[in-house]
Amino acid sequence: MSTMENANPGRTDTAGMTAQYPEMAGKVAVVTGAAQGMGAVFAAGLATRGVSVVAADINEEQVVATAERLTAELADGDRAVRPGRIVGMRADVTAPGDHEELAQRALREFGRIDFWVNNAGIFPFALVDDISPEQIGSTLRVNVEGVLYGAQAAARHMEPGGAIVNMSSVSALRVRKGRGAYCTSKAAVAHMTESLAVELGDKGIRVNSIAPGYIDTAMTRWVQEDPAALAHALEVVPLHRLGSPEEVFGPLLFLLSDSARYITGHSIAVDGGSRHV
Numbered sequence: 321m322s323t324m325e326n327a328n329p330g331r332t333d334t335a336g337m338t339a340q341y342p343e344m345a346g347k348v349a350v351v352t353g354a355a356q357g358m359g360a361v362f363a364a365g366l367a368t369r370g371v372s373v374v375a376a377d378i379n380e381e382q383v384v385a386t387a388e389r390l391t392a393e394l395a396d397g398d399r400a401v402r403p404g405r406i407v408g409m410r411a412d413v414t415a416p417g418d419h420e421e422l423a424q425r426a427l428r429e430f431g432r433i434d435f436w437v438n439n440a441g442i443f444p445f446a447l448v449d450d451i452s453p454e455q456i457g458s459t460l461r462v463n464v465e466g467v468l469y470g471a472q473a474a475a476r477h478m479e480p481g482g483a484i485v486n487m488s489s490v491s492a493l494r495v496r497k498g499r500g501a502y503c504t505s506k507a508a509v510a511h512m513t514e515s516l517a518v519e520l521g522d523k524g525i526r527v528n529s530i531a532p533g534y535i536d537t538a539m540t541r542w543v544q545e546d547p548a549a550l551a552h553a554l555e556v557v558p559l560h561r562l563g564s565p566e567e568v569f570g571p572l573l574f575l576l577s578d579s580a581r582y583i584t585g586h587s588i589a590v591d592g593g594s595r596h597v
């Protein structure tokens with residue numbers, strides 16, 4: 321298992337482990353929360369398949385550095401598909417205007433928007449007795465409002481046939497002590513995905529969500545750093561290991577691709593079976 325020495329700053333080696341979907345080359349994606357973790361891996365994996373990406377994060381310095389590093393890595397070496405370009409940009413997903421700026425940047429740099437991945441999220445710990453108005457407010461603003469404002473911007477500017485994917489969680493289905501605000505927010509994302517799918521179908525836009533379990537990123541560092549929590553996770557997850565961001569990328573790619581063109585309002589669990597325990 322990975323030791324999580326860093327926050328999964330994004331890898332470009334997703335080519336071998338997932339399908340290629342050649343129809344995606346030349347398309348354009350916006351990915352939020354892309355400075356590190358799953359968002360960075362998503363940006364790299366899409367660019368490997370010829371998709372140009374606006375990579376957004378509240379951490380401007382990190383997302384710009386990640387985008388530059390990934391673009392340089394992709395330019396290095398022979399590839400079957402000409403890689404897309406990745407541009408990094410600051411955006412706070414709680415601000416509707418920042419989503420509009422992301423859309424305008426994508427249109428200015430790349431001329432179109434086909435995919436929008438609402439990936440940014442926060443994972444606070446607070447027991448019900450202690451949770452503060454600020455904690456519940458920020459969790460709902462980032463994890464729930466952030467998805468809605470992203471979908472609104474996507475719907476305003478996306479090409480017909482476009483696809484939105486929202487990051488929900490196994491926490492939408494299973495509750496955990498101290499994660500009440502997070503679980504509530506991710507259940508809202510799962511439900512909102514269905515509402516958005518019903519409404520945006522009129523525009524030919526599909527909306528789906530992914531519900532990861534324990535994935536090896538900075539967000540699950542607390543599991544790796546607490547031997548009891550790690551032992552518990554390895555015991556209860558039916559596949560007895562944490563997942564990698566690359567293992568979430570494959571289902572993301574499928575949901576964005578033409579292979580999923582009659583799938584909307586659906587959630588794919590990528591959790592090693594942990595929603596059942």
Ligand SMILES: NC(=O)c1ccc[n+]([C@@H]2O[C@H](COP(=O)([O-])OP(=O)(O)OC[C@H]3O[C@@H](n4cnc5c(N)ncnc54)[C@H](O)[C@@H]3O)[C@@H](O)[C@H]2O)c1
Nearest residue numbers: 353355357358378412413440441487489532534535537539
């Ligand atoms: N890692 C897991 O095990 C796991 C499990 C289930 C769901 N998820 C969800 O997957 C998504 C990605 O998680 P990750 O594990 O890669 O986390 P991560 O913490 O590594 O990355 C999250 C990114 O979101 C950014 N972000 C936070 N607030 C923001 C804001 N207001 N505006 C813009 N960007 C903001 C952070 O700066 C960070 O770069 C999240 O929505 C998370 O809730 C993760």
